[in-house]
Amino acid sequence: MDLITLGWNEAFAKAFEPYAAKGHQAGRVYLEHKHLYRVYTEQGDVLAEVTGRLRHEAIGRGDFPAVGDWVALTVREGEGRATIHGILPRFSKFSRKTAGQVTEEQIVAANVDTVFLVNALNQDFNLRRIERYLLLAWESGARPVIVLSKADLCAGVEQAAAEVEAIAPGVPVHAVSSLSLEGVLELAAYVTAGRTAALLGSSGAGKSTLINRMFGSEIMATGGIREGDDKGKHTTTHRELVVLPQGGLLIDTPGMRELQLWEGTEGLETSFRDVEELAESCRFHDCSHRKEPGCAVQEALQDGTLDQARFDSYVKLQKELAYQLRKEDKALQLAEKDKWKKIHQAAKSQRNRP
Numbered sequence: 001m002d003l004i005t006l007g008w009n010e011a012f013a014k015a016f017e018p019y020a021a022k023g024h025q026a027g028r029v030y031l032e033h034k035h036l037y038r039v040y041t042e043q044g045d046v047l048a049e050v051t052g053r054l055r056h057e058a059i060g061r062g063d064f065p066a067v068g069d070w071v072a073l074t075v076r077e078g079e080g081r082a083t084i085h086g087i088l089p090r091f092s093k094f095s096r097k098t099a100g101q102v103t104e105e106q107i108v109a110a111n112v113d114t115v116f117l118v119n120a121l122n123q124d125f126n127l128r129r130i131e132r133y134l135l136l137a138w139e140s141g142a143r144p145v146i147v148l149s150k151a152d153l154c155a156g157v158e159q160a161a162a163e164v165e166a167i168a169p170g171v172p173v174h175a176v177s178s179l180s181l182e183g184v185l186e187l188a189a190y191v192t193a194g195r196t197a198a199l200l201g202s203s204g205a206g207k208s209t210l211i212n213r214m215f216g217s218e219i220m221a222t223g224g225i226r227e228g229d230d231k232g233k234h235t236t237t238h239r240e241l242v243v244l245p246q247g248g249l250l251i252d253t254p255g256m257r258e259l260q261l262w263e264g265t266e267g268l269e270t271s272f273r274d275v276e277e278l279a280e281s282c283r284f285h286d287c288s289h290r291k292e293p294g295c296a297v298q299e300a301l302q303d304g305t306l307d308q309a310r311f312d313s314y315v316k317l318q319k320e321l322a323y324q325l326r327k328e329d330k331a332l333q334l335a336e337k338d339k340w341k342k343i344h345q346a347a348k349s350q351r352n353r354p
Ligand SMILES: Nc1nc2c(ncn2[C@@H]2O[C@H](COP(=O)(O)OP(=O)(O)OP(=O)(O)O)[C@@H](O)[C@H]2O)c(=O)[nH]1
Pocket: 149, 150, 151, 152, 153, 176, 177, 178, 179, 180, 201, 202, 203, 204, 205, 206, 207, 208, 209, 210, 221, 222, 223, 224, 253, 254, 255, 256
């Protein structure tokens, strides 16, 4: 596949120059295994691993390749195997907090132009969740588009769309059905040749089904049956980044049961511009919007211009981010300490050499 089809552009070409000088090839990651990556290159698909050096210098998981990344490779001819020497700078990325005790950034998709925030129009429909996704989207650098999926299951589609538009000013909202195909073509219009879109949403929201519809045939396993499941039937090699026949690229992301924010101070400002603007006209610049006199936020809550549920959601997200930042700080300090320990040890063994 040629690089332009895969989303290559001048900025990547520029960043790639030092690698090109060393005879490396460019490729785009379409699937991440545990320590292996599947990569599209001009010569075809390869299975790649990172160099020891890259692994050694990595501080967190964000320093490893992710789906959507452009990487510099050396390919071992005839084997379909390759080594990744570097990752080109990402122009956008989606991160979430990894599951488990240690807070770590996990990149679910990189170099995404448009992100479809997929939310089902069924009993799962939840404005507060959409606000969370929107925050993540604004932070990522990609342009958000809200997709209300399973429109065939909802009697009040227009009403729901209007509610969403009210909490997401300026963001396009599309109701779609993978069953009736309503709205699917409109989405395809965002994914023109060389452009990348990612689908983000809860598990079961209908992301994979939608990709199949946009692709025109079944390339994603849907309904929880995935390659590797005992019971799952074998489908084509699972890929998270697919190239549409009409051009354009789509990234499927694993459904998130719980969306844990990683970072998002900027996103918060953009998503809740209405609240932030009100706060700016509070009498005290460090107003906590609780009992202070001259609080514009409280005033708006009283007269109903600001919805209480929306404000609560804002406060909750703000707290969560503050907590995350404190933890991140700690993790960074530890990583730094570890790095210096390694450097000292290396220096010591160097000195002790005969
Ligand atoms: N009625 C209706 N059902 C749909 C629609 N889209 C998807 N579904 C069903 O919803 C279920 C989940 O769809 P998936 O596409 O697997 O959902 P997903 O978001 O990819 O889920 P994960 O892979 O777990 O993240 C499947 O049983 C689909 O058949 C739709 O437009 N209408």
